[in-house]
Structure formats: structure tokens, C-alpha cells
Amino acid sequence: MPKRENISMSVIRRLPRYYRFLTHLKEKGVTRISSTELSVKLGLTASQIRQDLNCFGGFGQQGYGYIVDQLCDEIGNILGLSNRYKTILIGAGNLGRAIATHMQFEEEGFELIGIFDSSPSKTGTRINGKIVMDTTELEDFCEKEKPVMAILCIPREGVHSILERLYSLGVRNFWNFSHYDISMRYEDTVVENVHLNDSLMTLCYRISNPNNK
Template sequence: MPRRENISMSVIRRLPRYYRFLTHLKQKGVTRISSTELSVKLGLTASQIRQDLNCFGGFGQQGYGYIVDQLCDEIGNILGLSNEYKAILIGAGNLGRAIASHMSFDDEGFRLVGIFDSSPSKTGTRINGQIVRDTVELEDFCQKEQPTMAVLCIPRDGVHTVIERLYNLGVRNYWNFSHYDIAMKYDDTVVENVHLNDSLMTLCYRISNPSQK
């Protein structure tokens, strides 16, 4: 099997899409599918799908295709979805509240163990059964719970101080909605930046240029 560090991020970023689609097939009762059928559904080439899966050893049989539930489980294992990494969320505003309420962290490899905000109007309230804690409690909470990841839903100008505190507490992994470049300051962190504005502008471009798919 190839060494995991040699696998490109473009391949890794396609795995959740495969996993999501295969989960849907399982729910519909589909037991087997070929790379050609997958390619039609996903808008990729069959060759691309086979190459991606072969990075992890390959899971299909020529002339038979892939067993849907087995491939789904294998991709879930590759992604580490059963790890239940402890996560905290910083910022209980509209975005943070929506993420804490509607994201299925437990299905995506994480367990949300704490929500924090600095606003007195938000601390003490509940989101999805969890009490929003004051950010002054971060140190004590992190020392006790040892979270692996933090979700950042705070304005960019408020991130610097929070990141410094989290980093000093050993948090090195971030799902970052703040538009602050964490990796520029801390190059040993793992960061997934989410730029909703970029996605919306890309959609605007595609609408404005319908000839480009």
C-alpha cells in the first residue's frame, strides 16, 4: 500500500464526496457498483476513481465492481471517521450556533465537547443541549478535556489572541471560518479554511459565464 504522505491533497479532498455518495447508495439498498457507474454519477472519469482508490490499495474486482457497504466503510476508515476527536467551538453567534446545531460532528470523526463565547448575552445559553461557556474558562477546560480541534466562528480581528491561547494549550488543528491565516503564524498546525464568500463569488462567476462548467 502507498505511503499516506505521498498521496496528494486533491485525492484526499475527493474522498468525502465518494463517502457521501456511497452512504446514499447504502441507504437506497444498492449493494454493488462499478467505477463506470460511479463516474457517471459523480462527474469524474472511471479511470480517475480507480486511480484515487488505488492510492489506498484498491477495493474493487475487475468485472465485478465495488461492494458498496465495504467501500463506504473502507473510505470511512481512511478518513478516520471513527476517531471521535474532541472538538471545541469558539464563537456562538449566528454561524457558530448554526454549526453547533446542525453539523453532525459525531458522523464526521469529531465530538463537540465545548462551546465558548466572550459575550455575556450568549454565555449561559444552550445550543443543542450544551451550555455556552465564557472564553475565560478556556484554559481550565482545555487542560481538563484536551481537545484536538477548534472550530473558529469569530471575527478575524478577534482571532489572534484566541489562537495564541489555544496554541499554547496544545490545540494544533482548526476548522477556520475566521479568514485569519493561522498557518502563516503557526506552521505546525493543520488548518481547514472555509471561505463562504469565495464559494459564493465562484457561483456568481459560473452564473455569469454559463459556457464554462
């Protein structure tokens, strides 16, 4: 797939929503849909949808619309969902355990190959078929398995030291639940920050201000 540049993050962040909805349509047996029908279902304008998809090439036919399974596959390819990037998870507490147990990593472009924690009460336990390893084993494991992405489910104050170790081991991509600003320290990393508190406060505002959609 040719490298694409200068595509806005707002467009990229809409792609998983398109993919999720199209997958649902496939499961229901829908074979074709127009941009107008998509716009009604997704709460976007038909023009916005066409502009988003045109960033990656033309997928629809005027007067015919989009072939659902074809467009779903194309968006999956754009997102790189078949890459199975080797991934490790740091932090086997409640959040880490929930992510390791319930996320369908293989369907979303990743393969969870290791789980680590520094707590003796957690190491040696099993989560979704994987034994939680002590973080002292991190170097040996990474040198052997070469993970490219790490999920950080540890407190903010614990990130600095583990981040330096991961970076020195070649890990440059992070799904970060820690509230630590990784990209400020290492500019060549790819980071997706997840701030659950921010999302909850946003919901609180929207409930408090129902006229502000």
C-alpha cells in the same frame, strides 16, 4: 492503519464525496457498483476514480466492481470517521450556533465537547444541549478535557489572541471560518479554511459565465 504519504489534496478532497454518495447507495439498498457507473453519477472518469482508490489499496474486482458497503466502510476508515476527536467551538453567534446545531460531528470524526463566547448575552445560553461558556474558562476547560481541534467562528480581528491561547494549550487543528491565516503564524498546525464569500463569488462567476464549466 499504515501512514500514507504524498497523496495529493485533490484526491483527499474527493474522498468525502465518494463516501457521501456510497452512503446514499447503501441507504437505497444498492450492493454493488462499477467504476463506470460511479463515474456517470459523480461526473468523473472511471479512470480517475480507480486511480484515487488505488492510492489506498485495491478495493474493487475486475469485472465485478465495488461492494458498496465495504467500500463505504473502507473510505470511512481512511478518513478516520470513527476517531471522535475532541472539539471545541469558539464563537456562539449565528454561524457558530448553526454549526453546533446542525453538524453531525460524531458521524464525521469529531465530538463537540464545548462552546465558548466572550459576549455576556451569549454565555450561559444553551445550544444543542451544551451551555455556552465564557472564554475566560478556556484554559481550565482545555487543561481538563484536552481538546485537539477548535472551530473558529469569530471575526478575523479576534482570532490572534484566542489562537495564541489555544496553541499554548496544545490545540493544533482548526476548522477556520475567520479568514485569519493560521498556518502562516503556526506552521505545525492542520487547518481547513472555509471561505463562504469565496464560494459565493465563485458561484457568481459561474452564473455570469455559463459556458465555463
